[in-house]
Amino acid sequence: MDADRLEHFRGILTKQLRQHSEQVRDNQQAALDMIADDGVKDSVDMSLQDVNQELQLRLGERESQAVADIDQALLRIEEGSYGVCQSCGKAIDERRLEAVPTARYDAACQSRLEAEQGLDDIPTL
């Protein structure tokens, strides 16, 4: 992939990274506003802490996975392995990368891996 295309995807990934951080902040603010409107003063301090911990935990798992995927994609751009299937080494279709900039595999390997994953889920009789 040439430098211009890499810059293009780097731009998309950097923007997504920023959006994820903003998303976390917005969700936290929304939860805090909701609690503040509740008006039950006595129990607020305790429950606020609980809700915050719960929120951090849930957002943390999902968002940190998304952020890790983006980080790794950015790292692959630095290393020069971005846009190359990590399974078969072929170039990933750029239309696929436009749709999923963090894609690690081309479409063929992705479906193969998903099929293998699916087989593992079938209980052994």
Ligand SMILES: [Zn+2]
């Ligand atoms: Zn592949």
